[in-house]
Amino acid sequence: xxxxxxxxxxxxxxxxxxxxxxxxxxxxxxxxxxxxxxxxxxxxxxxxxxxxxxxxxxxxxxxxxxxxxxxxxxxxxxxxxxxxxxxxxxxxxxxxxxxxxxxxxxxxxxxxxxxxxxxxxxxxxxxxxxxxxxxxxxxxxxxxxxxxxxxxxxxxxxxxxxxxxxxxxxxxxxxxxxxxxxxxxxxxxxxxxxxxxxxxxxxxxxxxxxxxxxxxxxxxxxxxxxxxxxxxxxxxxxxxxxxxxxxxxxxxxxxxxxxxxxxxxxxxxxxxxxxxxxxxxxxxxxxxx
Amino acid sequence: xxxxxxxxxxxxxxxxxxxxxxxxxxxxxxxxxxxxxxxxxxxxxxxxxxxxxxxxxxxxxxxxxxxxxxxxxxxxxxxxxxxxxxxxxxxxxxxxxxxxxxxxxxxxxxxxxxxxxxxxxxxxxxxxxxxxxxxxxxxxxxxxxxxxxxxxxxxxxxxxxxxxxx
Numbered sequence: 001x002x003x004x005x006x007x008x009x010x011x012x013x014x015x016x017x018x019x020x021x022x023x024x025x026x027x028x029x030x031x032x033x034x035x036x037x038x039x040x041x042x043x044x045x046x047x048x049x050x051x052x053x054x055x056x057x058x059x060x061x062x063x064x065x066x067x068x069x070x071x072x073x074x075x076x077x078x079x080x081x082x083x084x085x086x087x088x089x090x091x092x093x094x095x096x097x098x099x100x101x102x103x104x105x106x107x108x109x110x111x112x113x114x115x116x117x118x119x120x121x122x123x124x125x126x127x128x129x130x131x132x133x134x135x136x137x138x139x140x141x142x143x144x145x146x147x148x149x150x151x152x153x154x155x156x157x158x159x160x161x162x163x164x165x166x167x168x169x170x171x172x173x174x175x176x177x178x179x180x181x182x183x184x185x186x187x188x189x190x191x192x193x194x195x196x197x198x199x200x201x202x203x204x205x206x207x208x209x210x211x212x213x214x215x216x217x218x219x220x221x222x223x224x225x226x227x228x229x230x231x232x233x234x235x236x237x238x239x240x241x242x243x244x245x246x247x248x249x250x251x252x253x254x255x256x257x258x259x260x261x262x263x264x265x266x267x268x269x270x271x272x273x274x275x276x277x278x279x280x281x282x283x284x285x286x287x288x289x
Numbered sequence: 290x291x292x293x294x295x296x297x298x299x300x301x302x303x304x305x306x307x308x309x310x311x312x313x314x315x316x317x318x319x320x321x322x323x324x325x326x327x328x329x330x331x332x333x334x335x336x337x338x339x340x341x342x343x344x345x346x347x348x349x350x351x352x353x354x355x356x357x358x359x360x361x362x363x364x365x366x367x368x369x370x371x372x373x374x375x376x377x378x379x380x381x382x383x384x385x386x387x388x389x390x391x392x393x394x395x396x397x398x399x400x401x402x403x404x405x406x407x408x409x410x411x412x413x414x415x416x417x418x419x420x421x422x423x424x425x426x427x428x429x430x431x432x433x434x435x436x437x438x439x440x441x442x443x444x445x446x447x448x449x450x451x452x453x454x455x
Contacts, residue, residue, distance in 0.1 A: 079349070104350060104424065105425040108350060
């Protein structure tokens with residue numbers, strides 16, 4: 001399949017990229033990893049007139065802890081997350097998520113920034129970033145602004161990014177001690193999009209009660225879903241089996257999937273409940289390590 | 290309807306430099322097959338699933354049906370045609386032959402590119418490492434077991450070679 005013809009630019013600096021975005025507005029799309037965008041262009045579901053390839057812009061690939069945050073550059077490849085000793089040792093939720101995305105070849109190109117900016121509820125990082133209460137840094141002609149991830153996903157394929165902004169960084173508040181997270185993804189086969197996915201991140205106190213809980217859901221609505229009812233329920237409660245079960249039921253109430261080739265809606269809702277139980281249980285296990 | 294701007298690219302493929310003027314929308318796999326006439330790289334699904342189009346970009350496996358040729362300007366590619374050296378089959382190629390790791394052969398170039406990169410990074414992979422390493426490459430014929438055996442055999446041969454200092 002062949003995309004519609006387009007003009008291609010490859011700016012070497014961020015200001016250059018932003019100026020091109022200013023110039024072309026909605027007629028332009030950013031090319032990051034391209035592993036979501038190019039398949040859509042090949043099916044002509046996306047027909048940008050201008051493609052702005054940001055892959056030559058230096059300084060957008062990094063994974064570091066700084067000033068109380070884990071900071072991930074927008075161009076960081078999924079494969080870089082997998083290889084990072086920092087992610088492997090301290091952020092198993094993010095590692096789980098990176099591993100679940102597509103396959104090795106796609107992960108060599110796909111970027112974390114793109115996974116969020118594409119605005120696809122079927123992508124995996126959104127649920128995880130919702131669970132982690134992350135922020136997205138958008139850089140535009142007037143400088144940088146921070147957008148909380150929970151306000152970032154507006155509708156299907158639409159985020160809070162303006163047409164002249166580039167997603168340059170994802171910032172995650174470094175979880176305190178006694179925190180843990182996990183991502184569970186149900187898929188028909190390796191590499192598939194999620195039938196459903198659940199990301200859970202918890203912080204416990206000395207007695208095993210939940211100080212803080214974050215739960216994100218993949219592919220069960222027009223946008224990635226933050227399971228706020230479940231999160232609110234868990235706060236202050238002992239993170240025991242009964243409460244995990246209750247939280248999972250509440251999370252399932254926030255799931256509004258469509259019936260499709262991956263299964264009927266009722267099945268998917270059941271799977272949210274099941275995966276949420278597993279994710280919270282695993283998160284608790286990791287928090288206690 | 291005018292053709293959008295045509296772009297000159299220079300790409301090193303299997304050690305050799307190539308220059309071409311291409312439309313931005315020319316897929317990398319079509320550039321490789323039709324402009325460079327290297328038809329060992331295959332178009333299977335065209336939907337980023339099957340991996341028959343797998344090549345190495347600066348040593349890392351990527352699906353060439355999901356990139357544009359213009360993106361690889363100034364970069365280095367390896368395709369299946371570059372795997373044999375000086376007329377001699379690479380141990381991976383020998384092993385796929387020895388261990389019957391192919392039937393129709395359509396997935397094979399992609400399998401070899403993925404496993405070539407795997408063995409570079411991880412010269413002594415476990416079975417699970419191998420299966421994970423080829424998880425982006427589909428095979429409709431073999432059921433994968435002989436592909437896995439071929440890669441294990443290649444890994445053995447390559448580490449034996451290293452030890453004898455060949």
